[in-house]
Amino acid sequence: MSDPQLVAAVHGVLARVRTAAPLVHSITNYVVMNNTANALLALGASPAMVHALEEVEDFVSISSALVVNIGTLSPTWVSAMQRAAVRAGERGIPWVLDPVGAGATAYRTDTARALLALRPTVLRGNASEVLAVAGEEGATKGVDSTAASDAALDAASRLAHRYGCTVVITGAVDLVTDGARVVRCGNGHPLMTRVTGLGCSVSALTGACVAVESDPVHASAAALVLAGVAGEVAAERARGPGSLQVEILDALAALDGAMLDARARVW
Amino acid sequence: MSDPQLVAAVHGVLARVRTAAPLVHSITNYVVMNNTANALLALGASPAMVHALEEVEDFVSISSALVVNIGTLSPTWVSAMQRAAVRAGERGIPWVLDPVGAGATAYRTDTARALLALRPTVLRGNASEVLAVAGEEGATKGVDSTAASDAALDAASRLAHRYGCTVVITGAVDLVTDGARVVRCGNGHPLMTRVTGLGCSVSALTGACVAVESDPVHASAAALVLAGVAGEVAAERARGPGSLQVEILDALAALDGAMLDARARVW
Amino acid sequence: MSDPQLVAAVHGVLARVRTAAPLVHSITNYVVMNNTANALLALGASPAMVHALEEVEDFVSISSALVVNIGTLSPTWVSAMQRAAVRAGERGIPWVLDPVGAGATAYRTDTARALLALRPTVLRGNASEVLAVAGEEGATKGVDSTAASDAALDAASRLAHRYGCTVVITGAVDLVTDGARVVRCGNGHPLMTRVTGLGCSVSALTGACVAVESDPVHASAAALVLAGVAGEVAAERARGPGSLQVEILDALAALDGAMLDARARVW
16 A cells, blocks of 8 residues: 555655754643653654743754744744744754644634744644644644544645645644645554644654655655554553553654564555 | 442543543643643543633633643743633633642742632642641641641631632542532552652543533542542552553543442542 | 772662652753652652742742753743752752753853852763863754763863862763762663653752762762662663653662662762
8 A cells, every 4th residue: 555665765764863863953832842852862863942032043053953833832932933943944954833723722823824934844733723724614622633634635735835835634644745746644543642742743753854854745754654653563562541652652762664664554 | 438429420420521522721830741631631531731821711711621730830820820710710611720839838829829719610739738728737848748638628628618619638538528518539549649740630630520520529529539540550550650650541541430330439 | 890888878878868758849841840750759859840930949948959950941940040049059958950951052051151150069961061061162962962971071070179069970981070089880771861851860869869968979979870770770671762761760769779789880
């Protein structure tokens, strides 16, 4: 079912993350900071969480990628996100936007749109968030999606064209589009929805992947496969959501070519 | 030893949390955000951590319950807690107050009292915190209690009458009172005191329970039994506090009627 | 290979932490708050994370030690760190400074130096951070060191003399110096570098140790041995970085005299 070229791209991305250990600057929410940092470390990247207005521009300038996640917002943080994104754009440093909870409040939707206007390399959300950012219906229940991924594909394509970015919609089947190509990934496990912030981890891992892969569609697909395969391996070992969270980190560190060949579902 | 009516209430609350998956808005401390969100997800609720002044009122308005926890305070956060609590009161959305560390500093005690004046549905603290909020002696050592639960029962009854709320005192035996009824819960395990923020998790789970059960005494008792039984199951599997934290999440997700019948100690 | 007197000091420190359960006030970064609190609880100390300007001075005054960690900075937090450090100095309460990421940005380096001027009891960093604080070359890659510990020993000695503090440089072999004595610790495991914030945990545990041991060189060495031995025990049980993080907490709680005698490498 998988496209061999895409699977080969995933192999290449994983190898380069481990060799280069790219520094990934994250401005992300309080809930997932520890897990996000550990997911990046487990994959082989070097994470740093830095948000002060006084240093975000300096820090992003020495980083290989930036990840901006609006899960827990406040005005000072939004300013820092914007400054970091602007500087990333100026320096040609790839960056990923995760519009957590867009659609739930006007503040979240507006913040997500203002950041999107700064032209991230990749926008990653669930279907509800992508629809909300695009100005379409599709209620967000808190931070969880109530819409299916395919329902948001048209909106994603339009966003990709308008902002020159790649859009990732995660769900039972994940979608990646740059407005021209559409890639799908079927990896993952339903138990992953019972652990907080695994979507945020995918965004962080996408940051590590865009740091080492210049095609953002391939980089995004790689992040989805790597996170999804790790989730499947972890789910086979886990007894519930608590152990799943732990096993995912172990699985990310243990990912190898044989696992990817056996499990990758990307087309 | 258990009261069959109370045990039946716990069964009903668990079933309704899993069916309704209530959105629980938490304004809580940095230390426990990840674990609190995961505890809510493991039980079957839908957590969201939102604290910006710009959106707390919007967010609480779409939520089924609010949890306010003062573990890591600052003035902006206190303002957000107050606005969210006022809006919850206006909309008839039940809310839970956790006065972490009340008694340790004047700032904490004053903040807890100002929030209590906004009339939460449930106040949950350890004995030292409840005594401090009530203006009585009982030293708090940092954020840990130095007093026994029963010593705080009179203070709890007075607070319940004065503020029209239900008060929960957690300890070796937990107490719940609305000033008229007193319910006790004996579930839990001593190793739980070696994991940070499990009291905060109980407050969060109480939020999920008051979202689906209109009697706050029953809702509070249900949260105590569910958390306590999960803790007991987890302690039998754990080798120490690290694995206990993981096992509790697995156990919350695995709770079923047979476990509750076999283990609930509530009267 | 170990110095019996130093091993005896470690035994004594562990016993006193467990007996006294010292209250350790931490002003630390968002990424590690949960793990740091759990590491302190697992060892037997009583952690509290408190950062509001309105209460840091009150809180440090009732604490047995203070830990200041600049991992996630902002101006308000820096002010709180300074106030708490000044008060700790006035009251003779020992405190530990962890200059996370010093050298990565000017803001971080300047903040670390301003705090160091307040004369902590112990400064703990990796080699890059210590070199950066001392004003010497040695690039910091984000928050990870690129220099070896011994390369920073001269800088550490000078800092120790200038600020009257003990300096700890963690790495494959850890170094402790007060400018006169030099102690080395060889405990630990390479997998520990794949878990975020274990250096921060060492700083926190150093806080617990200086609370019960008046010789900061002995206290620092004890923290290194305790964390390192726990890491080794955990690494033997772990399947990867996720389970390592869990196992370290279990191992800290399970540490006993026999384990220390068998494993301590301190000289």
